[in-house]
Amino acid sequence: SGMSKEERILDWVKQHAVVGDPQSVVDAMDVYSRQKEWSMHVGDIKGVIVDKVMEEVKPQILLELGTYCGYSAVRMAHLLPPGGHLFTIEFNESFATIAQQVIEVAGLRDKISILKGPSQEIIPQLKKKYEINSVDMVFLDHWKSRYLPDTKLLEENGIIRKGTVLLADNVICPGAPDFLEYVRNSKRYECTTYPVENIRVNDALEKAVFLG
Ligand SMILES: CNc1ncnc2c1ncn2[C@@H]1O[C@H](/C=C/CNC(=O)c2cc(-c3ccc(F)cc3)cc(O)c2O)[C@H](F)[C@H]1O
Numbered sequence: 602s603g604m605s606k607e608e609r610i611l612d613w614v615k616q617h618a619v620v621g622d623p624q625s626v627v628d629a630m631d632v633y634s635r636q637k638e639w640s641m642h643v644g645d646i647k648g649v650i651v652d653k654v655m656e657e658v659k660p661q662i663l664l665e666l667g668t669y670c671g672y673s674a675v676r677m678a679h680l681l682p683p684g685g686h687l688f689t690i691e692f693n694e695s696f697a698t699i700a701q702q703v704i705e706v707a708g709l710r711d712k713i714s715i716l717k718g719p720s721q722e723i724i725p726q727l728k729k730k731y732e733i734n735s736v737d738m739v740f741l742d743h744w745k746s747r748y749l750p751d752t753k754l755l756e757e758n759g760i761i762r763k764g765t766v767l768l769a770d771n772v773i774c775p776g777a778p779d780f781l782e783y784v785r786n787s788k789r790y791e792c793t794t795y796p797v798e799n800i801r802v803n804d805a806l807e808k809a810v811f812l813g
């Protein structure tokens with residue numbers, strides 16, 4: 602059966618990153634994706650936009666939908682303000698296991714909690730089970746067809762409050778048209794689009810600030 606792509610990524614990180622150095626983990630994953638096997642991390646070009654929003658928002662409580670191998674979890678947790686914490690939801694057990702080890706290499710185990718399960722089940726549990734009252738920022742990067750239903754779940758469960766920043770990857774490619782239409786036409790969101798034209802593909806991140 603052989604190793605999965607995600608196991609090969611983890612192996613590369615273990616061989617090329619410096620333990621306890623989150624930047625070296627991010628760099629190693631970017632190099633692997635560029636030189637060996639492309640992988641669906643937010644990556645180094647769009648990652649700069651994620652970094653900018655992190656510096657702007659300085660979230661104490663950050664929620665990520667879709668951990669995958671932990672690239673964006675490491676990239677964002679590295680930029681959390683003191684005392685900040687990242688909760689990242691992942692329903693694929695193999696990916697969650699890989700991500701946990703990537704996070705270990707980065708030395709960020711105390712700043713990141715991987716919540717294993719489907720977002721649609723975990724979001725309603727955030728308050729009671731995980732004692733999360735509300736979050737300061739959400740990074741959406743899971744199945745694109747789930748951005749809108751999960752945004753509505755976050756609203757209905759009172760997880761997002763006035764000023765919470767939603768940052769969504771891939772709103773152009775693969776695309777999340779229903780989510781875009783919703784936040785851009787809703788009076789309850791203030792939206793900004795961050796387009797990236799790079800060699801491979803045109804895409805954009807959407808920042809939608811919840812107005813309450
Ligand atoms: C639905 N609820 C879920 N709950 C918990 N974990 C989940 C849930 N749903 C998915 N996951 C988890 O979230 C991840 C899913 C990421 C999906 N990402 C992409 O498809 C994606 C695709 C491209 C792409 C671009 C060009 C091209 F030619 C081909 C692909 C680029 C990107 O940046 C992406 O993020 C993980 F895999 C899955 O287990």
Ligand SMILES: [Mg+2]
Pocket residue numbers: 641642643742770771
């Ligand atoms: Mg993505």
